[in-house]
Amino acid sequence: MTLPNHFAPEPIRFAYWVPNVSGGLVISKIEQRTSWDADYNRKLAQIAEAAGFDYALTQIRFTAGYGAEFQHESVAFSHALLAVTTKLKVIAALLPGPWNPTIAAKQIATISQLTNGRIAINVVSGWFSxxxxxxxxPWLDHDERYRRSEEFIRSLRGIWTQDDFTFRGDFYRYTNYTLKPKPADPQPEIFQGGSSRAARDMAARVSDWYFTNGNTPEGIRAQVDDIQAKASANGHSVKVGVNAFVIARDTEEEARAVLQEILDNADPDAVKAFGHEVKNAGKASPEGEGNWAKSSFEDLVQYNDGFKTNLIGTPDQIAERIVALKDAGVDLALLAFLHFQEDVAYFGAHIIPKVRALEAARERRAEAA
Incomplete structure (x- = not known):
């Protein structure tokens, strides 16, 4: 017996969306016992760390919209979470344009020094014109945004690893620049998202991690095959994370009822406005597709197509589906919840152990074979 082609021996990792933006992670008027304030999020980070989560991802928003009236800045907020944890790694979202790589490199290097290397970044190329x-x-054309993001990443890498760094790009230029202190080891991991050709090609050249919107194992496998083939041709290595919204209940019927309640209470105007904005961003790519290209109204109620991943049901069902995602080539599940503190604790107590048991059983079968 052999493992599926994509099955990795390393345990799948878990991350959660930090609710540093108001409104929760669904565009719905359903009750969400989730808060965007600092005290709630400090406690949540400690709960997630104890539950077995590896990463937390802070969001970046500069303007209100789609239910997100209030937003804390991602880098400063990430440091606040790192200050109350000891193992959790926090991924700060950065947006080229508002951020210059010089400032970003200095910020992240300092936080890395202060936290023994527990800071990472997510480079967001931009979807909200x-x-x-x-x-x-300036709002650049679709592929230009990714060209700028790639230069942003190459600049950060150079600043963090070289003295007398020199770089000549279309967006950023450096001449004999030396940053000290540089980040602590290990170097900050660099994440990015996107489903367009430009996004996948950028990941296959320069990123450590590639985030994709929620999808089925079959849909994810096609993306993984594509990106890994290109990364291999480039002599590069990239891991894959997928977005998912988790609804865990004692029965699948109960979990589906919660999903239906979220959809029944969706804010239609906000969902349609969000859909209009993100689909226009994706259509601007040369191939006419990007994140959200095939998203229905129901998919868009969760910002990143999280319902599509189908982590909705009993703990046993969810654990089995997570392992199926791993079979498809997923290295990390980026999770959102309705009631973050309670749901993250429940996920750690009732689902992560089941995932680890399934992974261990798979490895034992492989060794026996």
Missing amino acids: GEFRAIGE
Whole structure:
């Protein structure tokens, strides 16, 4: 017996979306016992660390919209979470344009030094044109945004690893620049998202991690095959994370009823406005597809197609589906919840142990074979 082609021996990792933006992680008026404030999030980070989560991802938003009236800045908020934890790694979302790589490199290097290397970044190329216009930043064409993001990443890598760094790009230029102190070891991991050709090609060249929107194992496997083939041709290595919204209940019927309640209470105007914005961003790619290209109204109620991943049901069902994602080539599940503190604790107590048991059983069968 052999393992499936994509099955990795390393345990799948878990991350959660930090609710540093108001409104929770669904565009719905359903009750969400989740808060965007600092005290709630400090406690949540400690709960997640104890539950077995590896990462937390802070969001970056500069303007209100789609139920997100209030937003804390991602880098400063990440440091606040790191200050109350000891093992959790926090991924700070950065948006090229508002951020210059010089400032970002200095910020992240300092936090890395202060936290023994527990800071990472998620480079967001941008999907919200109205946000850029509101803050006076140029809105570039789709593939130009990814070209800028790639230069942003190459600049960060150079600044963090070289003295007298020199770089000549279309967006960023450096001449004999030396940053000290540099980040602590290990170097900050670099995440990015996107489903377009430009996004996948960028990941296959420069990123450590590639985030994709929620999808079925079959849909994810096609993306993994594509990106890993290109990464291998580039002599590069990249891991894959997938977005998912988790609803765990004693029965699948109970879990599906919660999903239906979320959809029944969706804010239709906000969902449609969000869908219009993100689909326009994706259609601007040369192939006319990107994240959200095939998203229905129901999919868009969760910002990143998290319902599509189908982590909705009993703990046993969810654990089995997570292992199926791993079979498809997923290295990390990026999770959102309705009531974060309670649900993250429940996930750690009732689902992660089942996932680890399934992984261990798979390895034993492979060794026996």
